[in-house]
Amino acid sequence: AQKVTQAQTEISVVEKEDVTLDCVYETRDTTYYLFWYKQPPSGELVFLIRRNSFDEQNEISGRYSWNFQKSTSSFNFTITASQVVDSAVYFCALVTGANSKLTFGKGITLSVRP
Amino acid sequence: DSGVTQTPKHLITATGQRVTLRCSPRSGDLSVYWYQQSLDQGLQFLIQYYNGEERAKGNILERFSAQQFPDLHSELNLSSLELGDSALYFCASSPRGGQGTGELFFGEGSRLTVL
Numbered sequence: 001a002q003k004v005t006q007a008q009t010e011i012s013v014v015e016k017e018d019v020t021l022d023c024v025y026e027t028r029d030t031t032y033y034l035f036w037y038k039q040p041p042s043g044e045l046v047f048l049i050r051r052n053s054f055d056e057q058n059e060i061s062g063r064y065s066w067n068f069q070k071s072t073s074s075f076n077f078t079i080t081a082s083q084v085v086d087s088a089v090y091f092c093a094l095v096t097g098a099n100s101k102l103t104f105g106k107g108i109t110l111s112v113r114p
Numbered sequence: 115d116s117g118v119t120q121t122p123k124h125l126i127t128a129t130g131q132r133v134t135l136r137c138s139p140r141s142g143d144l145s146v147y148w149y150q151q152s153l154d155q156g157l158q159f160l161i162q163y164y165n166g167e168e169r170a171k172g173n174i175l176e177r178f179s180a181q182q183f184p185d186l187h188s189e190l191n192l193s194s195l196e197l198g199d200s201a202l203y204f205c206a207s208s209p210r211g212g213q214g215t216g217e218l219f220f221g222e223g224s225r226l227t228v229l
Contacts, residue, residue: 035217043202050217104156107156
């Protein structure tokens with residue numbers, strides 16, 4: 001079975017603060033893929049990143065960075081110098097193999113105050 | 115804009131009724147996925163079609179059915195509706211068949227309210 005845990009449910013920060021969103025996953029498969037999606041207030045789900053289980057390199061994209069650690073089964077997401085537009089629900093997701101279903105965590109609601 | 119179109123955006127209906135949600139995938143995408151988002155269950159995978167054929171099944175109720183047509187658009191049919199079916203239904207598409215092979219492009223969702 002596969003499972004994604006996002007223990008934080010709601011986070012509130014002031015603009016320009018850094019914030020880290022935690023994601024812990026469970027799977028017995030050695031091949032799997034991890035994702036982060038963003039759901040802004042408008043409702044659609046926006047893809048942020050995909051990482052496969054064989055690539056533990058951390059990734060940085062502008063103000064966003066991701067820390068993948070297989071030893072702790074974590075795939076954490078950091079937003080540096082947060083902005084009001086970052087306010088959204090963020091989902092971590094896992095899929096094992098190429099054809100399995102995508103399992104989402106419960107999501108973290110991030111509020112960035114001006 | 116993801117390129118995935120869902121209609122209707124909002125739908126209010128009564129218990130026991132039947133509704134059809136429609137999804138047009140991105141141009142060229144062969145796979146269509148349906149997800150349900152509710153407060154208590156979160157985001158749950160329902161079903162996937164690839165080039166007209168059912169590819170994977172998730173937590174889809176027997177009262178629900180879906181199909182993908184030759185032009186690759188898809189419809190999700192929900193029947194004998196119950197209050198608990200109230201949710202946001204997402205359609206997503208991808209060029210290939212596997213959910214792990216790349217990002218999914220999600221539509222804006224169809225919000226169903228069952229009264």
